[in-house]
Amino acid sequence: MQIVETTNEGLKRGYSVTISAKDISARIENEVKKIAPQVRMPGFRPGKVPANLVKKMHGAALHSDALNATVQESVDSLLREKELRPAIRPDVRLADDYAEGKDAELTVELEILPAIEVPAVEGLKLERLTVSISDEKVDEALAELAKNQKSFKDAPKTRKAAEGDQLIIDFVGKVDGEVFEGGSAENQPLEIGAGRFIPGFEEQLAGVKTGEEKTITVTFPEDYPATHLAGKEASFDVTVQQVKVPGETTVDEDFAKSLGLEGLDQLKGLLRGQLEQETNGLTRTQMKRQLLDQLAGAHDFAVPPSMVEAEFNQIWAQLQQEAAKEEDPEAALKEIEDEKDDYRAIAERRVRLGLLLSEIGQANGVAVTDQEMQMLVMQAAQQYRPEDRQRFMDFVRQDPMAAAQLRAPLYEDKVVDFLFDKAEVTEREVTREELEAAIEAEEGAAEAKPAAKKPAAKKAPAKKAPAKKEEAAPAEDKPAAKKAPAKKAPAKKPAAAAKAEEAKPVAKKAPAKKPAAKKAPAKKPAAKTE
Structure with missing residues (x-):
């Protein structure tokens, strides 16, 4: 195999790879030896069909498989030899004039992940805003429950x-x-x-x-x-x-028992726990935004344009969907169009933070365990019809890219928890309203300065903001080289692994998600039910 570098600009790399016809032919011969014992042909005893007849019968398929496998191995070898970490799946093209018996000329183009100096995790300072759940808040929740019940x-x-x-x-x-x-x-x-x-x-x-x-x-x-x-x-x-x-509805012991509980005290305890869970989630969100702002403010490095574009497209599609639901869709679309550059900067910030969190996690041994991954796969499989769930789980196990996409959100959360443990944290008790106001203020600050050392951008209206824009693009625990297909059409991604910045899986097609129920009750579909 011969490799010639053709492009080396920023994070872009390009190579010309030549695979000799001899290597492809040798692989075909090996495949013939493997399948010959299983070939049956009239006039020959089992396993005694001559190799030339086997090649005549299956030559086209053998050549196609050998070519694809050789190309795949060559691209993997290129990535290892040049120590490349692709940002997305490399674009591999076979020369148009290739024919059987000739050397295979490949063009390999890709964007690589930047070299990131792993930051020290000491010195982070965070403030945890906590909310105490008073008896009055529990009583308010109880009254609201009774009102809706x-x-x-x-x-x-x-x-x-x-x-x-x-x-x-x-x-x-x-x-x-x-x-x-x-x-x-x-x-x-x-x-x-x-x-x-x-x-x-x-x-x-x-x-x-x-x-x-x-x-x-x-x-x-x-x-x-x-x-x-x-x-x-x-x-x-x-x-x-x-x-x-x-x-x-009277709030009393009978009311609690009508809900299947032992009594009013148990109901109040459950409501208190629910309120605490909600405020704890808000506290984590507020701390995570502080953390991401500190990381973004301290690091500025080039990120792969393709990843930024994919992240932006995801944000933009959501914004357009939300704008279409407004009372004046045209005005809403014009408003987000005027702030398009701001949202592109937000996409860049998210990608940069995702890569940074990935590097921190790898350097500090953060990982998603096999048991955790198994739980993720099982949970995602519930989105599919019962008869398709096993197919989906097999698909994820066989396709590294789909598995990485499924793993990414949990991995990011584990890295964030690791950094929380390393940070110097002070606590301050506030009201829920003050906590929510702090989150909104931090969100506005993140939007105003989407990337370190970038010009200030105009704050986007809160109601038009894409969901979770303050968070990093999900980081992967192993953003290393992925395999590249050899002129094979990629199969459609499963929804559970549909992050835009990832390459498309090539292995088996994921099973379709379970459709809406075929039964026709008089009720509306659940999505339209209040």
């Missing part, structure tokens, strides 16, 4: 159901006169005006009484998840078993 009591049989009332109904749904699966139920609670059933269903039951029977007609939405019902008209034969009116 509606109770209903039986109404007189002469009462006509109105908005806010609850009906207990039986119904049978039909399309074109035929009962359809999932369209029937008994003793089904329905609150008029709650908007939990398909449009028109609840409204037509206003005015009914206990014991009344009524047939209503509705049309399933065009985007209904059960495609065989989407857009179709259906009739429902409804029997009203009971009309109920809202009752006042």
